[in-house]
Amino acid sequence: AQSVSQHNHHVILSEAASLELGCNYSYGGTVNLFWYVQYPGQHLQLLLKYFSGDPLVKGIKGFEAEFIKSKFSFNLRKPSVQWSDTAEYFCAVNARGNNDMRFGAGTRLTVKP
Amino acid sequence: EAQVTQNPRYLITVTGKKLTVTCSQNMNHEYMSWYRQDPGLGLRQIYYSMNVEVTDKGDVPEGYKVSRKEKRNFPLILESPSPNQTSLYFCASSPWGLQDRYNEQFFGPGTRLTVL
Numbered sequence: 064a065q066s067v068s069q070h071n072h073h074v075i076l077s078e079a080a081s082l083e084l085g086c087n088y089s090y091g092g093t094v095n096l097f098w099y100v101q102y103p104g105q106h107l108q109l110l111l112k113y114f115s116g117d118p119l120v121k122g123i124k125g126f127e128a129e130f131i132k133s134k135f136s137f138n139l140r141k142p143s144v145q146w147s148d149t150a151e152y153f154c155a156v157n158a159r160g161n162n163d164m165r166f167g168a169g170t171r172l173t174v175k176p
Numbered sequence: 177e178a179q180v181t182q183n184p185r186y187l188i189t190v191t192g193k194k195l196t197v198t199c200s201q202n203m204n205h206e207y208m209s210w211y212r213q214d215p216g217l218g219l220r221q222i223y224y225s226m227n228v229e230v231t232d233k234g235d236v237p238e239g240y241k242v243s244r245k246e247k248r249n250f251p252l253i254l255e256s257p258s259p260n261q262t263s264l265y266f267c268a269s270s271p272w273g274l275q276d277r278y279n280e281q282f283f284g285p286g287t288r289l290t291v292l
Contacts (some may be wrong), residue, residue, distance in 0.1 A: 065237075072216075095274065107219075107266065107283040114277035153218055162207070162273045163234050164228060165282075166219040 065090035065156050069167035076144055077175050084139040084170050086128075086154030093159035096137040098128055099166075110152075113137065124148070126161045146176045178203045180284035182267050188290045189257060196286050197252045199267030207251040207270045209234070209281070210242065212263040218267065225250055226273055257291045264288050 070085040086095060098110040111122025118130040128139045137154060154167040180201045189195055201208065209224035211234075221234030227242040239261055241253040250269075254261060267284040273280075 067218075069218075094279075106285055107268075109280050112277075112280075117203065154184060155219075157274045160274065162232070162275065164209070164221055164224075164274060166211075166218055166221075168218040 065158050065165050067165050067167035069146050069170050071170045073171045075173045078144050082141040082144045086137045087135050088156045095157045097155040098139050099153045100150050135144045144174050149174045182284040182287050186288050190292050192256050195254050197251045201269040205269035205271050209268045210252050211266045214263050219275050259291050
């Protein structure tokens with residue numbers, strides 16, 4: 064079965080700093096990859112997803128992620144964070160052909176104004 | 177308004193007292209799922225359903241039951257709750273199964289359950 068690792072538990076940045084959150088998965092087959100965000104007091108919402116094609120995917124609010132197959136990674140990036148990006152971020156993987164979903168433990172991002 | 181609703185939002189109960197958390201969606205979605213969220217563990221899938229009368233186990237199904245008698249509802253049943261089921265529970269739905277690249281899961285607001 065697939066599993067997901069998020070290396071950073073809590074990241075603290077100042078506004079305008081660049082962000083990169085790590086995500087690695089373990090699964091031998093083809094996967095679909097996702098990043099979700101949970102703002103304080105709100106529902107989880109989808110930031111972006113990768114199914115196939117261009118390994119660099121762009122999502123909402125200026126986020127992007129790059130799928131590197133050889134490294135089993137799907138890191139999330141944003142060139143310049145804002146205070147409003149303070150949230151918890153979850154990487155998730157779904158094995159192609161299955162309908163179950165595995166999430167990472169999450170990374171809490173705090174952006175200082 | 178298109179949404180996923182869960183009830184109750186907060187629940188404190190005692191060990192062994194059967195409970196049901198309801199989940200309902202008004203988007204005619206085929207796929208529904210339950211997750212639990214615990215600190216340091218992220219979200220873990222409990223059960224999912226591809227359609228009426230079709231349910232499958234997720235990562236952590238032990239101690240839980242589900243049913244899908246109608247397309248819009250997907251209740252989570254804890255027949256004999258224990259303290260280790262204290263958690264934040266999320267229901268989600270999506271138009272189709274997770275293999276569709278145009279698909280997206282919509283999450284409910286969460287149910288915070290405490291089992292004493």
